[in-house]
Amino acid sequence: MSRQLKLGAFLMATGHHVAAWRHPDVPANAGLDFAHYKRLAQIAEAAKFDALFVADSVAAPTQDIASRMARSDHFEPLTLLSALSAVTEHIGLIATATTSYNEPYHVARKFASLDHLSGGRAGWNLVTSDNAAEALNFGRDEHIGHAERYSRAREFHQVVTGLWDSWEDDAFVRDKASGAYYDPAKLHVLDHVGEHFRVKGPLNVARSPQGQPVIVQAGSSETGRELAAQTAEVVFTAQTSLAGAQAFYADLKGRLPKYGRSADSLKIMPGVFVVVGGTEAEAQEKCETFQQLVEPEVGVALLGRMLGNFDLSKYPLDGPLPELPLTESGQQSRQKLLTELAGRENLSIAELGRKIAGGRGHYSLVGTPEQIADRLQEWFEQGAADGFNVLVPHLPGGLEDFANGVVPELQRRGLFRTEYEGRTLRQNLGLARPGNRFL
Incomplete structure (x- = not known):
């Protein structure tokens, strides 16, 4: 089968346009409406998206102008995705958890649990917090500096993935006749001591269906790229032009060999803000409707x-x-x-x-399904992307427009699946199941 692109549905409550919540077709209370998210998940899964992606911040915006945005109340992502795992079967579930204001044991435990709950569909978007206000919620007067954030993140990743390997795949024998619940020879204690963390282990969750949840990152700075080349399996990035995206793609893929990695071990998925219309004029009018609300x-x-x-x-x-x-x-x-x-x-x-106001600096496409598919195909075939993280202006309407218009066009061109390849996120993304580092 020829190479096919990957698609993530980047969900943001009312939609990515900052004024979407004011639109009459958008439920203003979407951030805390599980039925709303259930509908979005099922739209995306019916369209065969690879994954849902939920971003996060551990601080509520409270400056004066925040009262004019729908950005201050929303579900904690892992709680939300755990609930969505029960009403979906195939689609991946990727959540953000910051390395700046979490502990590795917590993150390892939660994502391993989500992987079990979902049958192998969890992904961790590893970020270093970029919201200075978060510091004030965690006993700090100011935010951690850029260099220290990445130093901490690198060690954080090392600890989390080490904890995920605490148990071999078949460690838990649960043999009632013999009385052996697990095989002690297949238990591995991490006993990590580093600059930022001391974590003994083991994790109190068995090794998960995927071996390890998929590691996702979004940093595009020099430091972020190097961390991604070393540790990430999917990278979300913001690029505004084909040439810029090609340069980023070549640079990041070119860093992989020094870490003993192949080009296929990392999927690069630029964000794309998409407004779909039956005609170009209709799409432009739809976009302008949101712009007028800003x-x-x-x-x-x-x-x-x-x-x-x-x-x-x-x-x-x-x-x-x-x-x-x-x-x-x-x-x-x-x-x-x-x-x-x-x-x-x-x-x-x-x-x-x-x-x-809509795409926050991501590549923006406004047009018909055919026009949008043309640009996605161009980026995909010309060394700029392995797939895309799709941002729509409003929910659920924008996701329905993409699922009902752009996805069938991509399928007609042989660029996107018509059925899921497997049951786990790794299988659908074409990523290998990692071995246990202790073996």
Whole structure:
């Protein structure tokens, strides 16, 4: 079978457009409505998406302008995905858990449990927090610096994956006749002592169906790329052009050999913000409907957050983006991307804020299913992507538009599956099941 692309459905309560919650077709209380998420999961699974992806932050935005956004109340991702595992059968379940404000044992235990609950469909999006406000919820006056965050993340990953190998696959014999519950020879105690963590182990969860949940990352800075090359199996990235995406793809894949990894062991899935219409004019009109709902102050506040937690309200909204220092608390790669976008298109602060109100700097496509499929195919076939993390403006409507329009077009072209290849996320992504490091 010829190579096929992978698709993730990036779910964000009311949708990715910052003003989506104000649209009449969108349930404003979606963030805490399980029936809403159940419907989204089943739409995506019927369309044969590889995975659902739920991002997270461990702080609620509370600045004045936050009261104008639907970003302050939502489910904790692992709790949500555990519930969704009971109403789905094939689709992967990927959740964000930060290495900055968690402990490795907690993360290892929770994702191993989700992998068991779902029959092998769990994925961990390993992030270093980019929201400075999170520090105040965990006994810190300020956020951890960029370099230290990544040093901690590397060791965090080492501990979590070591704990996942605490037991061999057949360690739990549960032999009633002999009275042996597990084979002590197949137990491995991690006994980790490092710069950031001391963790003895073992994990009190058996080795999971996938061996280990799939490791996902989203860092695109130099440090983030190196960590991804060493540890990630899926990378989500924000790229705004084919050339930029090709350069990122080649760079990241080119780092794999020094870690003894093949190109196929890492799937690169750029985010793509998609607005689908029966005609191009209809798609543009649909997009503009959401843009008209964006209050300038909301767009600018979102921009400041995406640039690395900067307050832009003191600058003239119709003026250029000021020169900003390299963010220590936010995403350095996203800051670079948005700064370059503002310069390239000569955008004012307000214009840039409005421009990213939907995709937050991700590649944006507005058009018919055929037009969107053309661009996805181009990126996929020209060395820019192994698949895409799909962002839609509003939910559930935007996901239905993509599932009912773009997916069938990709299937007609032989670019996307019509049936799942297996039962686990690894099988569907084409990733190998990892062996136990202690063997």
